[in-house]
Amino acid sequence: MAEDLVLDTAIRDWVLIPLSVVMVLIGILRYFVSKLMLSSQVPDPKIVKEGQVIVRARNLRAAANFIPPKSFRSRRVYFSNEENGLLFVPKGQAQNAQAQMFSDPNMAMDMMKKNLSMIIPQTLTFAWVNFFFSGFVAAKIPFPLTQRFRSMLQNGIDLSSVDVSYVSSRSWYFLNLFGLRGLFSLILGEENATDDTQRMMQMSGFGFGPSKSLGAEKDGLDIVQHEWALPKFEHRAEAVLKKLIR
């Protein structure tokens, strides 16, 4: 199976390069469209406060050994107190936050807009690639692959004797999809709307309401054992000074 297929250079001229160019152009177009459709979202004070509480609680956990034990204990009580501790969320409320997020009209609209702006161009481009650029070998991947990848990478090619390294243009499309992110951050600066992969990761982790992280922080704080690091410092200071004086 190790014969080398010679691919027409016309493929490179008329398939690979135009596909990349088209994807770059579509990305730039989406960026500008997203800028036009940008609605400034007024941040909810409760959410901001919760975010800050989490940061403060995390700091407390991380640097707990640097403050005297009494201060640490009083702060811990302040955070995880049953009645009005900052991190304490009664069971009923925990579910509410998530439902609230979905029913909040502004946020739902925003999410829909962002999702649409990502899904539609992807779908269109994918359909276009399939229609025009299927049925032939487009490129050869430089490293050998197993047979498993055949169905994924060689969709239009119905010959099972062709080496799996020869792929169709669909795989070139996916390669571009994930790879052009770096190019976009060069051209458009950071924080552009074409960051699909980031958005996809955000979507998968979306069930995470703020109250869940509060609960997690509270548990973490309860676990921390306070071991005051300061007495060690006296010894270390001695050592430092001894070295300095020598």
Add this chain to the structure above:
Amino acid sequence: MVSKTEETQLNRLENQVDNGGGGAWDYLCLVRKLKVRRSEKVFKYGLSILNDPKKRSALGPEEWTLYEQVAIAAMDCQCLDVTKDCIKVLQKKFPESKRVGRLNGMLLEAKGSWAEAEKAYSSLLEDNSLDQVIHKRRVAMAKAQGNISKAIELLNKYLEIFMADHDAWRELADIYVSLQMYKQAAFCYEELILSQPTVPLYHLAYADVLYTLGGLENLQTAKKYYASTIDLTGGKNTRALFGICLCTSAIAQVSKGRNKEDKESPELQSLAATALEKDYKQRAADKLGLLTSALRSLKI
């Protein structure tokens, strides 16, 4: 906090610009990034760039940021006409902007018309109640008017929402220390240590406050924090060395009757004294006599 490398870079650029070597724009960008307060230089060099139409057009969209920066520097140097001109230009370009509204509020503050400035800020806050900078400007205004209790109240309310803002904690600690409310100041410094445990300044300030509060437990804790400052600064911090000597002698005085010797660091005081003497010998040899007599009186 500005790091050492950034500070040297800033000074180098400053020297370069002062001696006519160009690079004013880089200097201004660095000042803006590090948020240092060099208003006279920013004012002088920024204004020279803005008044030269060729250089101004070379900046492109950054021109407006420069206008804002020069406006604030001009207010700091009390050149209010320049400020008014800059704000006018910005307002023409961005008529409905909140940032320009904030600059207007700051101009009213600089002129001293407190009531109008307060009105301007409240109206801006109505649109966006979570604008951190405007909250801080209100606190600054209260402080400038001398109304420290109001400043404390506003700052506490701000910190209830934005409790991870360590600059605000630092400001609150300063205010408490100026009012001699040391227990509250100690709390603020603890917050600062929690958020940035490796910055020696906070340890030092906390130790100072604890030493001022007095009482055996506080003195012992203060000694530990002076020791941690010494550790974090490699022994170079003179104040911490003095702190150790003073703490040890104060502890000895307070616990004169009870024989509770903390076995941890009997040598620490003598080591600190030796380090101090060495330091003085190197840097201020004429004051060495004063130092030795002071240390001797402490040990008694």
